[in-house]
Amino acid sequence: MLQSQELTDRIVARFDEMSPQLQKAARYILENGQEVALVSMRELARNARVQPATMTRLAQFLGLGGYEDIRAQYSQALRLQADGFAARAQAREADAPSGSGLAYGMLQMLSSQIARLQAPESLARLERVADRLAGAGRVYVLGLRSCHSVAWHFHYVMTLLGEKTVHLDGPAGTGVDGMRRAGPQDVMLVISVNPYARQTLELVGLAQDKGVGIVALTDSEVSPLARVAEEVVICATESETFFHTLTPALAVSEVLCGLLADRDRDRALRALQEADRHLQGLDTYASDIPTRRG
Amino acid sequence: MLQSQELTDRIVARFDEMSPQLQKAARYILENGQEVALVSMRELARNARVQPATMTRLAQFLGLGGYEDIRAQYSQALRLQADGFAARAQAREADAPSGSGLAYGMLQMLSSQIARLQAPESLARLERVADRLAGAGRVYVLGLRSCHSVAWHFHYVMTLLGEKTVHLDGPAGTGVDGMRRAGPQDVMLVISVNPYARQTLELVGLAQDKGVGIVALTDSEVSPLARVAEEVVICATESETFFHTLTPALAVSEVLCGLLADRDRDRALRALQEADRHLQGLDTYASDIPTRRG
DNA sequence: CTGACTTTGCAACATGTGTTTCAAATTCTT
DNA sequence: AAGAATTTGAAACACATGTTGCAAAGTCAG
Numbered sequence: 237m238l239q240s241q242e243l244t245d246r247i248v249a250r251f252d253e254m255s256p257q258l259q260k261a262a263r264y265i266l267e268n269g270q271e272v273a274l275v276s277m278r279e280l281a282r283n284a285r286v287q288p289a290t291m292t293r294l295a296q297f298l299g300l301g302g303y304e305d306i307r308a309q310y311s312q313a314l315r316l317q318a319d320g321f322a323a324r325a326q327a328r329e330a331d332a333p334s335g336s337g338l339a340y341g342m343l344q345m346l347s348s349q350i351a352r353l354q355a356p357e358s359l360a361r362l363e364r365v366a367d368r369l370a371g372a373g374r375v376y377v378l379g380l381r382s383c384h385s386v387a388w389h390f391h392y393v394m395t396l397l398g399e400k401t402v403h404l405d406g407p408a409g410t411g412v413d414g415m416r417r418a419g420p421q422d423v424m425l426v427i428s429v430n431p432y433a434r435q436t437l438e439l440v441g442l443a444q445d446k447g448v449g450i451v452a453l454t455d456s457e458v459s460p461l462a463r464v465a466e467e468v469v470i471c472a473t474e475s476e477t478f479f480h481t482l483t484p485a486l487a488v489s490e491v492l493c494g495l496l497a498d499r500d501r502d503r504a505l506r507a508l509q510e511a512d513r514h515l516q517g518l519d520t521y522a523s524d525i526p527t528r529r530g
Numbered sequence: 531m532l533q534s535q536e537l538t539d540r541i542v543a544r545f546d547e548m549s550p551q552l553q554k555a556a557r558y559i560l561e562n563g564q565e566v567a568l569v570s571m572r573e574l575a576r577n578a579r580v581q582p583a584t585m586t587r588l589a590q591f592l593g594l595g596g597y598e599d600i601r602a603q604y605s606q607a608l609r610l611q612a613d614g615f616a617a618r619a620q621a622r623e624a625d626a627p628s629g630s631g632l633a634y635g636m637l638q639m640l641s642s643q644i645a646r647l648q649a650p651e652s653l654a655r656l657e658r659v660a661d662r663l664a665g666a667g668r669v670y671v672l673g674l675r676s677c678h679s680v681a682w683h684f685h686y687v688m689t690l691l692g693e694k695t696v697h698l699d700g701p702a703g704t705g706v707d708g709m710r711r712a713g714p715q716d717v718m719l720v721i722s723v724n725p726y727a728r729q730t731l732e733l734v735g736l737a738q739d740k741g742v743g744i745v746a747l748t749d750s751e752v753s754p755l756a757r758v759a760e761e762v763v764i765c766a767t768e769s770e771t772f773f774h775t776l777t778p779a780l781a782v783s784e785v786l787c788g789l790l791a792d793r794d795r796d797r798a799l800r801a802l803q804e805a806d807r808h809l810q811g812l813d814t815y816a817s818d819i820p821t822r823r824g
Numbered sequence: 825c826t827g828a829c830t831t832t833g834c835a836a837c838a839t840g841t842g843t844t845t846c847a848a849a850t851t852c853t854t
Numbered sequence: 855a856a857g858a859a860t861t862t863g864a865a866a867c868a869c870a871t872g873t874t875g876c877a878a879a880g881t882c883a884g
Contacts, residue, residue: 255831274567274605277872287833292873303872311568314608336653338792339785346781347645354637359630381814382686385679385780392676393773407701431815441819456557457538458545460818474561477788478802479687483781486679487640491633494771498632508772520675522728525735525754549861571842581863586843597842 243309244269246298254297261286261294265306272310277303341476349472349484353491358469362488365425365451365467366495373421375401376414376448380436383427386453386482390425390489397497398507404439412439420447425492426465427485429455429473440464453485537603538563540592548591555580555588559600566604571597635770643766643778647785652763656782659719659745659761660789666743667715669695670708674730677721680747680776684719684783691791692801695719698733706733714741719786720759721779723749723767734758747779 247262254262264284265272271280281288295303352358369375375394379387384405391403405411418424424443428436437460440450444464452465455473462468469488473480497504515521541556548556558578559566565574575582589597646652663669669688673681678699685697699705712718718737722730731754734744738758746759749767756762763782767774791798809815 257832270609274608276870278870288872289833289874293832314568315564336650336657338788339653339656340648342785342788343644343648343781346784347641347648350637350644350777351641354634354641359633362633363630382683384686385683388682389676389679389776392678396773432817434814434816437816437819444819457542457560458553458557460816464819472561475784475788477784478791478798479690479787481781481784482683483644483777483784486780487637487775487777490640490769490771490775490777491636493773494632494636494769497772504772520728521725522731522754525731525738525758551862570840572840582842583844583863587862 241313243298243306250298254294257286257290258294258297260284261290265294269310270314272307273314277307338476342481345474345476346481346483349474349481350487352472353469353484353488361467361469362491362495365469366492366499368423368449368451368467369425369492370496370499372423372449374418374423375399376404376418376422376424376443377401377427378404378424378436378439379427380433382480382482383429383433383436383485386427386485386489387425389486390427390493393490393493394496396508396511397493397504398510399496412442415439415442415446418443418446418448420449423449423451425451425453426461427453427489428459428461429471429480429482429485430459432460437461453488455480535607537592537600544592548588551580551584552588552591554578555584559588559604563604564608566601567608571601632770636775639768639770640775640777643768643775644781646766647778647782655761655763656785656789659763660786660793662717662743662745662761663719663786664790664793666717668712668717669693670698670712670716670718670737670742671695671721672698672718672730672733673721674727676774676776677723677727677730677779680721680779680783681719683780684721684787687784687787688790690802690805691787691798692804693790706736709733709736709740712737712740712742714743717743717745719745719747720755721747721783722753722755723765723774723776723779724753726754731755747782749774 244266247266251259251262261281261284264280264286268280268283271283275283277291278288281291291303291306295301295306298306300306353362377387377391377394379385387403388405391401394401402414403411404414406413424440426436426440440461443450450461450465451467452459452461453469453471454461454465455471456462457468457470459468471485471488473482473484475481538560541560545553545556555575555578558574558580562574562577565577569577571585572582575585585597585600589595589600592600594600647656671681671685671688673679673684681697682699685695688695696708697705698708700707718734720730720734734755737744744755744759745761746753746755747763747765748755748759749765750756751762751764753762756764765779765782767776767778769775
């Protein structure tokens, strides 16, 4: 499969060999690449003042099957460009095996989804969420079912940073007990994506009743959480396999931790060093498989 | 003529008034704006799993003449976005404040780290790990401390897919009990990065003694796990803040789930449908904050 | 000037498009 | 539980699509 730049190069290289009508069509394509992706070939032909058949002949002259191949490459180029992810220069190799093709596609999509979080609006939201969490008395962290990992990880890192977060989770249904002392000076960070766990929504309702601020990581502007949260970060969940992805949400969670740590770097560093000493003292880490005796 | 942001705002504003199918179409358009410009409405409807008529109804519901009006606006937005791409990228890098700069840098690095997993060698390893796991009697999943999220999520998704994984985790130190019946036909998937938890390494040693196969997600070719595992996938952990990132490892975990599901798509689909019915039957999900009585 | 070859316009073709209409299915109200 | 209203799926419709094939037009060599 060709890149649109590669196709562009090929058009330029063979321009002299083309008949006048082919040259007319080729020039129009070179000068209006995004229109190739956005309008039909017949409309493009009209705009270029050539016959539709000329476009098909041009594609075949260039060694392609038909005009659809031209459009597909310009469409893909526009997708990559619109995503704003400069590092993804290489398109997928033709005929990759099914398994690797799936893995490749999943990774490409994940990378793109995380890159999209770099948009100015998204960055501004991340800042506002971090501000809100930094100013809270206590931060309650809630993520159920598939979102558990994101909530747990946020809480884990924040405890290493010496922050007072409360993870609303626990065995034998005790997780919600953590909300007992919550009040208006506190904030709940809730992570939930479609399909939304009823218990998550119920706990958010409870938090609202107690005057707790809500900030949310969710999948859409039309999520029920988006309606009640003061601040929302939208995390893509679309996936090329059967279930939604939580990788962008984890990325966002880690970025929030980073922003919070950044607000008091000295304190965060001290807390990490203390945690490190504590864990070293407990012999928590090792750098090799222990040799077993007996 | 509306801007696509204005149309987006209108969709969000009126979302609650929409029927379930209109909401499904609306959500898909919000999440896939550039596809609106790049593919036909019938193809978009197929991807969104709605009837073509639904797309037309949505447009009319929004006060537009027909779907073409939706497409025209998203096309125009894409034209504007593509035109300004290079200039906006440069402005962002020059002007971003410290906080957003940190967030931007973290996201850029994460996106790049995941993109690097698309290398052929990495894809080949993913295939081999998936093969090994697919052929196992039982899969034991181990990830402690910061790696807990990745292990838990893998286990969670695999249970949805109907697979027999055992998560070596549990309260009151009981997690290791799951290893009691492990044997040579089983495989352990271990996730650990520097600093490596001693208990992780001890359990890996125990698994080796029992003849259990080991596959590892870890951070380096020189990780202690890399020395003892049959297959290794290297996940970057480098971060622009104080602590290592687990986002690439979660991405890898999800890709492995996808590859395993791909090996028996029909079975995976049936398992997910059964899980869905089961959870629906338990009233696990909701689409709005419940109204509290009293 | 003529014949051969190439280029080009145009129409037919099979298929896809967005919209409309109708009836079945679902939901809501009484 | 029944009737009304709304939602939805599916098919038909008119039109647009990209491609193919044929013949007219144009160009070039002898």
